Amino acid sequence: MELRIDSVVLTDAVAWAARVLPVRSPVPVLGGLLLEAADGVLHVSGLDHEASARIEAAADVAEPGRTLVLGRRLLDICKVLPRGPVELAVEGSRLAVTGGDARFGLSLLPLDDYPAQPALPEHRGVVDADAFAAAVAQVAVAAGRDESLPVLTGIRLALDGGTMTLAATDRYRYAIRSLEWKPEAEAEPADVVVPARRLTEIARSLTGAGPVRLFLDGGSAGFESGGMRTTTRLLDGRLPRHDKLFALGDPVTAVTDRAPLLEAVKRVAVVADGDSPLQLEFSADAVHLRAGYEDDVASQRLPGALNGGEAMTVAFNPGYLLDALGSFESPRIRFHLLGPGQRALLSGTEGTAHRHLLMSVKPPLV
Secondary structure (H helix, E strand, C coil), X not given: CEEEEEHHHHHHHHHHHHCCCCCCCCCHHHHEEEEEEECCEEEEEEECCCXXXXXXXXXXXXXXXXXXXXXXXXXXHHHHXXXXXXEEEEECCEEEEEECCEEEEEEECCHHHCCCCCCCCEEEEEEEHHHHHHHHHHXXXXXXXXXXXXXHHEEEEEEEXXXXXXXXXXXXXXXXXXXXXXXXXXXXXXXXXXXXXXXXXXXXXXXXXXXXXXXXXXXEEEEEECCEEEEEEXXXXXXXXXXXXXCCCCCEEEEEEHHHHHHHHHHHHHHCCCXXXXXXXXXXXXXXXXXXXXXXXXXXXEECEEECCCCEEEEECHHHHHHHHHCCCCCEEXXXXXXXXXXXXXXXXXXXXXXXXXXXXXXXXX
């Protein structure tokens, strides 16, 4: 194998494929990246037991071929290469990487031991890359981090007609976001759980790529766009249904500007030690934030509007509240409140495509 390629193009391709490489693996070849050159294209592929990635990049291929090298070592080399053309060539048992006056040699890994890339599952339809990435980011903040409950570390991906629904929960909060997509004519409804970390990485990496083709079966999900292709395994199980949780009956509602509230929460939460709550007192024309105990206290008052009830004080975990407010794009936020220690639903004032449910806690006695 012998080729010439731009250093920036090579670095981007190697970095994209290396995202799926395991940090540690008992199988050494899984730490490798497969390089395949032919017909003016360099394909860079990586995989582990849970995910795979493959990307193509334009290259001047003098001699086609394929080789396997340690992926993270190749990425480290790419990051320090001088800008400009880079030459890659297999020389005996090494891959020579030459850029400008710099030259590196990488030992080759055994190709015969490297697993085949998994095939893409069934094609289900197309979604806009930027809209998809934004929606994934909005719900991912609510996904769990406790690996002892694997299904709660995932994002629900449900397909029904022209609507895609994404949802995540860690039992203390629940985020849901719906968006339009274009299903295949014969595509059936689907309801699966994708690892949140993987889906977030995938969606972010495809931002700006244009339409994303979605592939899905009972065990894996695949995404393809702009010469990039990746797969990830699905999680077993289902997330709790949100229908009853989000049905609050006849709540009290309050509206305030989102950006000033987000900044005020950051400011007041400075004195909230550990998981101590941050209080929001809603009145007819204001929302009053308070946090802290004894001598270490903070407060701030913001304009707001309360509808459908008398003044009400609710308290939240400040980190959860920050995550929820930061996930919205709407300039104004609406709180749907049942009372202290009960569920509270946040939504934008422009619609309900994105909603975030939080459990409030009872304000501390002072």
